[in-house]
Amino acid sequence: MNKDFRKVLAFPYIIWMAGFTIIPLSLIFIYGLTDKSGSFTFANVLAIFAGEHFKALILSISLSVVSTVICLIMAFPLALTLKSKKLDKGSLIVFIFILPMWMNFLLRTLAWLSLLEKNGIINTILHFLHLPGLNIINTPAAIILGMVYNYLPFMVLPIYNVLEKIDDNTINAARDLGANTMQTFTKVIMPLSIPGIVSGVTMVFVPALTTFVISNILGGSKVLLIGNVIEQEFTKGSNWNLGSGLSLIMMIFILISMAFIAKYDKDGEGISV
Amino acid sequence: MIFSKIRKVLGDIYLVFVLIFLYAPIATLVILSFNTSKSRNRWGGFTFDWYGELFKSSTIMSAFRNTLIIAFLSALIATIIGTIAAIGINNMRKLPKTAVMAVNNIPMLNADIVTGISLMLGFIAFGISLGFKTILISHITFNIPYVLLSVMPKLKQTERVTYEAALDLGATPLVAFFKVVFPDIFPGIISGFLLAFTMSLDDFIITYFTKGAGINTISTLVYSEVRRGIKPSLYALSTIIFGTVLILLIVSNIAQNKIKKNK
Numbered sequence: 001m002n003k004d005f006r007k008v009l010a011f012p013y014i015i016w017m018a019g020f021t022i023i024p025l026s027l028i029f030i031y032g033l034t035d036k037s038g039s040f041t042f043a044n045v046l047a048i049f050a051g052e053h054f055k056a057l058i059l060s061i062s063l064s065v066v067s068t069v070i071c072l073i074m075a076f077p078l079a080l081t082l083k084s085k086k087l088d089k090g091s092l093i094v095f096i097f098i099l100p101m102w103m104n105f106l107l108r109t110l111a112w113l114s115l116l117e118k119n120g121i122i123n124t125i126l127h128f129l130h131l132p133g134l135n136i137i138n139t140p141a142a143i144i145l146g147m148v149y150n151y152l153p154f155m156v157l158p159i160y161n162v163l164e165k166i167d168d169n170t171i172n173a174a175r176d177l178g179a180n181t182m183q184t185f186t187k188v189i190m191p192l193s194i195p196g197i198v199s200g201v202t203m204v205f206v207p208a209l210t211t212f213v214i215s216n217i218l219g220g221s222k223v224l225l226i227g228n229v230i231e232q233e234f235t236k237g238s239n240w241n242l243g244s245g246l247s248l249i250m251m252i253f254i255l256i257s258m259a260f261i262a263k264y265d266k267d268g269e270g271i272s273v
Numbered sequence: 274m275i276f277s278k279i280r281k282v283l284g285d286i287y288l289v290f291v292l293i294f295l296y297a298p299i300a301t302l303v304i305l306s307f308n309t310s311k312s313r314n315r316w317g318g319f320t321f322d323w324y325g326e327l328f329k330s331s332t333i334m335s336a337f338r339n340t341l342i343i344a345f346l347s348a349l350i351a352t353i354i355g356t357i358a359a360i361g362i363n364n365m366r367k368l369p370k371t372a373v374m375a376v377n378n379i380p381m382l383n384a385d386i387v388t389g390i391s392l393m394l395g396f397i398a399f400g401i402s403l404g405f406k407t408i409l410i411s412h413i414t415f416n417i418p419y420v421l422l423s424v425m426p427k428l429k430q431t432e433r434v435t436y437e438a439a440l441d442l443g444a445t446p447l448v449a450f451f452k453v454v455f456p457d458i459f460p461g462i463i464s465g466f467l468l469a470f471t472m473s474l475d476d477f478i479i480t481y482f483t484k485g486a487g488i489n490t491i492s493t494l495v496y497s498e499v500r501r502g503i504k505p506s507l508y509a510l511s512t513i514i515f516g517t518v519l520i521l522l523i524v525s526n527i528a529q530n531k532i533k534k535n536k
Contacts, residue, residue: 006363007361007365009360010357010361010373011361012358013355013358013362013421014358016354016413017373017376017377017414017417020392020410020414021379021380022376022379024392024395025383025391027394027395027398028391028394031394074291077287078287078291081284084281093288095522097291097295100299102471102475103514103515103518104492104511105475106477107511108298108299110495110511111298111299111301111302111511112298113499113503114298114301114302114305114503115297115301119312149294149295149298206382206384207384210384210385212478213496227386230390231386234390247390250384250387251383254382254383258378261382
């Protein structure tokens with residue numbers, strides 16, 4: 001096999017990617033930038049500023065920002081504690097934390113529906129204890145809970161991966177040089193874990209921003225996120241031009257996240273599972 | 274000293290807290306699957322009925338079959354295309370290589386909803402009717418990048434000289450590849466396949482947009498059932514899936530630890 005022949009081996013892949021990734025994506029651009037008669041327009045993209053669309057976008061952004069922050073606050077101490085246990089790779093404890101992630105995503109969300117319902121399990125227990133009930137189903141709070149539950153492992157894994165690579169001697173050196181626990185944390189551990197944090201943040205933020213499943217199941221279609229708006233344009237409203245135009249807006253956010261990853265996580269070490 | 278002990282205890286309490294958070298919903302599903310009462314807030318006694326109902330339901334069984342067939346076929350085809358492509362890309366010059374890898378990242382980093390919609394638009398534009406084959410094509414599409422990313426690092430580690438030595442010793446290129454290069458990249462191929470398989474099992478959004486009417490996977494079936502009111506047989510299904518995953522992961526975990534110890 002000479003070199004030129006070996007390059008030919010990539011052709012089936014290149015043709016596949018062109019046919020099923022690049023052409024379909026260009027179709028979104030074509031649909032998004034034309035109207036029903038096929039003439040060029042920006043109206044579908046600018047429709048994001050229309051009342052309910054804009055409200056959905058703002059709500060999506062705020063819910064996903066809140067979920068991402070909660071995930072980060074929960075994941076960092078978790079990853080630190082796991083690191084302090086000095087586990088082998090593939091040890092039982094790490095395994096236990098990854099296990100729920102292998103459960104079907106829809107079934108996990110379904111479980112929360114059973115827990116949170118008005119007559120659900122949490123409320124039955126609270127009622128039994130004579131405590132006031134928790135009525136968050138069909139509210140943004142339930143959606144945030146669903147997002148945190150589903151995407152928390154995406155935050156824990158990359159942070160744990162980078163923390164594990166920090167040499168204990170680096171931390172000991174900081175202590176020897178007189179840094180206290182807080183200083184060691186802010187000056188050594190934090191900066192070294194930035195790549196993990198950045199990929200964790202994007203891996204939580206992007207799916208949270210674009211979800212329509214969690215909001216549909218736990219929000220009871222009363223809470224409309226931008227993902228729901230787009231989904232409905234394709235499944236119910238069948239205004240594909242508008243749906244594509246709004247997807248283009250969503251892609252801007254994705255591109256910004258990708259740029260962030262490229263800047264801080266050059267070796268892609270955070271992404272590796 | 275006391276301070277670090279307190280920190281250790283606090284850390285352990287926190288671990289337990291997160292574990293409860295992670296497992297409470299799963300435990301709920303398991304318990305509800307054995308509950309005689311159809312209502313979710315009352316325990317009516319222990320039963321296996323929902324499991325019987327599950328295996329009798331042809332919709333759930335066919336969705337289950339579809340999920341497994343699509344996951345297996347899409348992972349297999351993606352592994353073949355991806356591995357062959359990795360060899361080709363590894364021999365490219367820097368510029369085309371960077372371009373190809375950038376395109377490779379698109380399905381991984383793009384939002385699933387955008388990938389799903391774009392594929393749907395593509396199928397409709399080319400007159401391919403939505404159904405089993407469009408789901409399969411879509412799953413292959415989002416699986417190939419994972420295979421490529423698992424195989425490429427292994428290929429980079431293999432020494433070109435051993436391959437050339439095999440050629441010098443009279444092996445044909447194909448033999449040299451299968452005897453020298455293939456064993457080196459095999460772990461990457463396997464992990465790529467497994468990653469692709471699980472990605473396909475877990476996918477909902479892309480399947481939802483590319484499936485058309487009349488075919489379901491487990492994910493899309495659960496989604497439509499949730500909107501119509503959940504049947505307890507779905508809890509039974511969740512329990513079985515969780516049990517299977519648990520056993521598979523424990524077995525693979527033990528196997529890995531054994532390999533490590535033997536080394």
